Amino acid sequence: MLFQTDVLIVGGGLAGLAAALHLHKTGLKIILIEKNSYPHHKVCGEYVSNEVLPYLEWLNIDINKLYPSHINRLQLTTTSGKSIHVDLPLGGFGVSRYELDNFLYQHLLEKGIEVIEDTVNEIAFDNDIFVVHTLAGKEFTAKQVIGAYGKRSTIDVKLNRPFIKEKSPYLAVKAHYKGDFPNDLVAVHNFNGGYCGVSQVENQHLNICYLADYATFKAHKNIETYQKKVLYQNKYLADIFENSEMVFDAPLTISQLAFGAKTAVSNHILCIGDTAGLIHPLCGNGMAMAIHSAKICSELLLQFFDGIITSRVELERKYTSSWNEQFRSRLKMGSILSSILRKDKLTDILLTGAIKMPFILQQIIKKTHGKPLISK
Numbered sequence: 001m002l003f004q005t006d007v008l009i010v011g012g013g014l015a016g017l018a019a020a021l022h023l024h025k026t027g028l029k030i031i032l033i034e035k036n037s038y039p040h041h042k043v044c045g046e047y048v049s050n051e052v053l054p055y056l057e058w059l060n061i062d063i064n065k066l067y068p069s070h071i072n073r074l075q076l077t078t079t080s081g082k083s084i085h086v087d088l089p090l091g092g093f094g095v096s097r098y099e100l101d102n103f104l105y106q107h108l109l110e111k112g113i114e115v116i117e118d119t120v121n122e123i124a125f126d127n128d129i130f131v132v133h134t135l136a137g138k139e140f141t142a143k144q145v146i147g148a149y150g151k152r153s154t155i156d157v158k159l160n161r162p163f164i165k166e167k168s169p170y171l172a173v174k175a176h177y178k179g180d181f182p183n184d185l186v187a188v189h190n191f192n193g194g195y196c197g198v199s200q201v202e203n204q205h206l207n208i209c210y211l212a213d214y215a216t217f218k219a220h221k222n223i224e225t226y227q228k229k230v231l232y233q234n235k236y237l238a239d240i241f242e243n244s245e246m247v248f249d250a251p252l253t254i255s256q257l258a259f260g261a262k263t264a265v266s267n268h269i270l271c272i273g274d275t276a277g278l279i280h281p282l283c284g285n286g287m288a289m290a291i292h293s294a295k296i297c298s299e300l301l302l303q304f305f306d307g308i309i310t311s312r313v314e315l316e317r318k319y320t321s322s323w324n325e326q327f328r329s330r331l332k333m334g335s336i337l338s339s340i341l342r343k344d345k346l347t348d349i350l351l352t353g354a355i356k357m358p359f360i361l362q363q364i365i366k367k368t369h370g371k372p373l374i375s376k
């Protein structure tokens, strides 16, 4: 059976879901294909920058219905026991991906947007049209395809995207816990080979999520030993783990994380969210960037379908330059910061400087975050 559409969105994380809601507002025919069923947990720090709030409101998404925590302070600590608190200029909210992605998905269903549960395994472009195939054997044709399938996929391998050949030396672990933790704070605790984010989500649950260097991890037998031997060297982390009770049966893990440069357009596919570029989790801005890139991409697509942008070449050029303008320097700053935070001594030097001159941290936060997506 052949399905036809104006825009086909591959992947229904925050980027794909936001793009579907935006494009649907304009009357275009949209199909979104997502390989997993909703709701599901994802490995993520679950701190969302408030910069997305005005745009989510414009999409008729009322985050308060999910009872998020409201976060306006950041704590940074080191294994040597240093700790600093700073105010977050814009602040953010804490809500699980289980709830957030599902909430947006329910909005798509209410609006009658077609969502298909299947895995895309081939995207071909020929004669100015896309032909997309799925694992279940379905075939789709689309005038435009948005790639919103996240960090890495077999699609990237088939498209021969250069980043896929780079080393991917990180893994990440996440679980929810019951425990005491301020509901206005996001903490980033440094440990040898990585860093761990802690903040509250809905239900007063704690989300504890860390990124670790595979080289330091593999010397230990399992997650529990690794946590006790390595993460516990930071006394703040030891205290949190010792006084919290995991509510998941087991932590979720992902591996093969890489932060190499990507392109915003690949074989004419407009890439959004992590498919276009992955910022170090430490910055707490990946979700905002995913939602923001969906907005930029949708606005340009509308101009394309309205005839204001007159060719595919112009569309791709404009999207690439808008993406670079918005996000390139954030990714760079994230990468510098992360390489500091994976080294105990450098983190110590950074924090010693920041304790004496707290404005250093404020500047770093500004450089890894954006402004509100719609100014009021």
Ligand SMILES: Cc1cc2nc3c(=O)[nH]c(=O)nc-3n(C[C@H](O)[C@H](O)[C@H](O)COP(=O)(O)OP(=O)(O)OC[C@H]3O[C@@H](n4cnc5c(N)ncnc54)[C@H](O)[C@@H]3O)c2cc1C
Pocket: 010, 011, 012, 013, 014, 015, 016, 033, 034, 035, 036, 042, 043, 044, 045, 046, 047, 048, 049, 118, 119, 120, 121, 148, 149, 150, 151, 153, 155, 172, 173, 197, 209, 210, 211, 257, 272, 273, 274, 275, 279, 281, 282, 283, 284, 285, 286, 287, 288, 290
């Ligand atoms: C350890 C860690 C901690 C993080 N912490 C934070 C944080 O605190 N704050 C923050 O803002 N960001 C954080 N991030 C980043 C954030 O998680 C991502 O930037 C965000 O999820 C990107 O959304 P997305 O929609 O692009 O991708 P995703 O959320 O990954 O969605 C992609 C979707 O595509 C689907 N898919 C994949 N392949 C296919 C296919 N072939 N066919 C169909 N569907 C497919 C997947 O199932 C998935 O649902 C963190 C990331 C990591 C790794």
